[in-house]
Amino acid sequence: MKFVAAAGAALLMIGLPNWCEAQVKVCDSPRQMEGFKTCANIEKAEADGAFTLYSTDPEQGQVKLLASFNKVFPTINTSYVRLQAGALYAKVLSERQGKSYLVDVIQISDMGMILDFQKRGGFRQYISPEMAAFKPEYKSQPEGYWTWGSIIMGGIAYNPNNVPAAEAPKTWEDLLDPKWTDAVNVKVSNSGLQHGIWYMLKPILGEDYFKKFSAIKPRAFDSYVQQYGRLVDGQDKIIMGAQYSGYIEFKAKGAPLAFVFPETGVPAVPETYGIVADGPHPNAAELFMDWFLSPVGQQALSEALLLHSPRADVPAPAGGVPLKDMKLLTPADWNAFEKDRPEFAKEWDRIVGARR
Numbered sequence: 001m002k003f004v005a006a007a008g009a010a011l012l013m014i015g016l017p018n019w020c021e022a023q024v025k026v027c028d029s030p031r032q033m034e035g036f037k038t039c040a041n042i043e044k045a046e047a048d049g050a051f052t053l054y055s056t057d058p059e060q061g062q063v064k065l066l067a068s069f070n071k072v073f074p075t076i077n078t079s080y081v082r083l084q085a086g087a088l089y090a091k092v093l094s095e096r097q098g099k100s101y102l103v104d105v106i107q108i109s110d111m112g113m114i115l116d117f118q119k120r121g122g123f124r125q126y127i128s129p130e131m132a133a134f135k136p137e138y139k140s141q142p143e144g145y146w147t148w149g150s151i152i153m154g155g156i157a158y159n160p161n162n163v164p165a166a167e168a169p170k171t172w173e174d175l176l177d178p179k180w181t182d183a184v185n186v187k188v189s190n191s192g193l194q195h196g197i198w199y200m201l202k203p204i205l206g207e208d209y210f211k212k213f214s215a216i217k218p219r220a221f222d223s224y225v226q227q228y229g230r231l232v233d234g235q236d237k238i239i240m241g242a243q244y245s246g247y248i249e250f251k252a253k254g255a256p257l258a259f260v261f262p263e264t265g266v267p268a269v270p271e272t273y274g275i276v277a278d279g280p281h282p283n284a285a286e287l288f289m290d291w292f293l294s295p296v297g298q299q300a301l302s303e304a305l306l307l308h309s310p311r312a313d314v315p316a317p318a319g320g321v322p323l324k325d326m327k328l329l330t331p332a333d334w335n336a337f338e339k340d341r342p343e344f345a346k347e348w349d350r351i352v353g354a355r356r
Contacts, residue, residue, distance in 0.1 A: 024144055030129040034072070036294030037129040040286035048281035050077045051288055054092060055107040056085050056192065056271065057305055058225055064304035069291055076284050084222055085110040086190030086345070089117070092276070096122065101278045104285035107149060107271050110192030111331070112338025114272045118145050124277040126286050130293035138270070138310045146274035147293060150307035153268040153328060154197050156260040157242035159231045171262050172205055175240055176212050183237040184218045185227050189348040196269035197241040198344050199337055200329040204264055210351060213240075220352035231257065241267070245306040248320050252306075265327040271307065 027039035051069075055062055059082050066078040083091060085108050095102055108114055117123060118140060127144040138148040156175070158168050169175050175184065187194040201209065219236065221227050224246035230236040232255050244266070247259045273292065275285045291297045298309040306317040316322040331337040 024125055024127055024142070026127050026129050026132075033291075035296035036291055038287060038290035039127075039129055040290055041283050042287060044283035045281075045287040046073065046075045046284075048284040049075065050079070051281050051284040052102060052104050052279075053078070053080045053107065053288075054088055054103045054105070054276075055080055055082055056088060056109045057082065057107070057307075058223060061305035065301055068300035068304065069288060069297075072291065073287065076287075084188060084190035085113060085192040089113045092117075092122070093120075096278075101276075101280060103276050104279040104281045105273060105288060106276050107273045108192065109152065109269055109271045110195060110341070111270060111272060111334040112195075112341050113192070114146055114274070115334055115338050117274075122277055123274040124279070124282070126275050126289065128286075128290045128293050130290055130297075133311050133313065134293070135310070140274070146272050147289075148270035148310045149273040149292065149298075150271045150301060150305070151268055151310055151323065151328075152193055152271060152307060153244050153266045153326065154193050154241035155244060155266045156262065157228070157231060157239040157247050158237060158258055158260075159234070159256050160258050161256045162231075162234055163237050165258065168258065168260065169238065170260060172201060172209070172264055175238065176209075176216065178216065180238055181216045182219075184216055184240050185230055185236045185238075186218045186220050186240050186352060187224070187227070188220045188222055188352070189345040190222075192269050193243060193267075194241055194348065195337075195341060195344050196331065197267040198348065199331055199340055200267040201264075204329075210347065214351040218352055220348075228255065228257070231255075244320070245308075245317065248306040248317055252319055261321075261326065263327075265329040268326075268328040268330050270310070 030037035030039050062080045062082060066080060070078055089108060092103060092106060123145040125144040131139060131143060131147055134147055140146045156169055218240060224243040227239050228246050228250045231239060247257055251257050275289060279285055295314055298311050298314040301307055302309060302314065302317045306320065308316055308323050
C-alpha cells in the first residue's frame with residue numbers, strides 16, 4: 001500500500017496521526033535484481049522514461065552516480081539540479097508553491113530542512129526493501145519518507161607545500177591564531193555541513209569561539225571544489241570544516257594536501273534522500289531508491305563522490321578512513337538543529353562578510 005500524498009500532507013500539517021502510515025510496509029514479494037531487491041514496478045518505471053534528482057553534491061560526482069544507474073536501466077533518462085542546501089530547499093518550496101512538480105528524488109545535507117519538508121508533506125512514503133540494512137536513527141519516523149544516503153564530515157585541511165606540518169593547526173582552537181588572517185576558507189551559510197560544524201562546535205569550544213574566529217576574516221565559498229582548488233593553487237592556506245570526501249578526491253588526483261582530525265572530534269551530518277510527493281516519475285523514483293540504498297548503489301555513490309555509506313556492509317571510499325575510526329560529532333536533537341538555522345545563517349553571513 002502506498003502513501004496518499006494529499007491526505008498525508010494535511011495530517012502532517014495539523015499534527016494528527018496518519019492512520020494510513022501504520023499500514024505501509026515492504027511489498028510481500030520484492031523482485032530480486034542484480035545486487036538489490038525492489039518493490040518498484042520496473043515496467044512502469046521504464047515507461048516513465050526519465051528521472052530527476054535534486055542534490056547538493058558536486059556535478060561531476062552526480063553525473064557518475066546517475067551513469068551507474070543508467071548502466072542498469074538505460075531506457076530511463078536521468079537529470080539533476082545541484083545547489084547548496086539552503087538554495088536547493090528554497091527552490092523546491094517555491095516550485096511546490098507554484099504547483100510545479102519537477103523533481104522525483106531530493107537529497108539535502110541539512111536534517112532541519114528534511115524534517116521541515118516532512119512536516120509540510122513534501123515526501124511520498126515508500127518503504128524500500130533495502131531500508132532494512134539502515135539503523136533506525138538513519139530513517140524517518142514513520143519509516144519510508146527519507147533515509148540517510150551518506151554521512152559527511154568536516155575537519156581541517158591544508159597544503160603542506162605552503163604550511164609546514166609542524167606549523168599546521170592540530171586543533172580547532174589553533175585556527176584562532178592571527179597568523180591565519182585572510183588565509184582560511186569555509187563554506188557559505190547555505191551549506192548543511194557548515195551549519196553542522198557551527199552547531200556541534202559551539203557547545204564544546206564556547207559561545208565566543210566563532211566570534212574570535214571572525215577576526216581572521218575567513219572567506220566563504222559555495223563548493224568544496226572551490227575550497228580545495230584555492231588550497232592547491234595557494235590562494236588560501238587552510239580550510240576550516242573541510243569536507244573529507246573532497247580531500248579524498250583531490251588527494252587521489254595527486255594534489256598536495258593534508259587532513260587533520262582534531263582530537264575534539266569532527267562534526268558530521270547526513271546527506272538524506274527521499275521521494276518527493278507528486279513527482280513526475282514516481283515509478284522510476286522508487287526504482288532509483290531501491291538501487292541507490294542497496295550495496296551496489298551505495299558502492300556506486302562511494303566511487304562517484306567518495307562519500308561514506310551508513311550501511312555497515314559497504315566499505316569506506318578508497319583511500320578514506322572508516323567511520324568506526326573517526327570521532328564523529330552528530331546532533332542529538334535534529335529538531336533543535338532545525339530551529340538553530342536562522343541564527344546560524346545570520347551570524348555566519350556576518351562572520352564571512354557574505355563574500356566569496
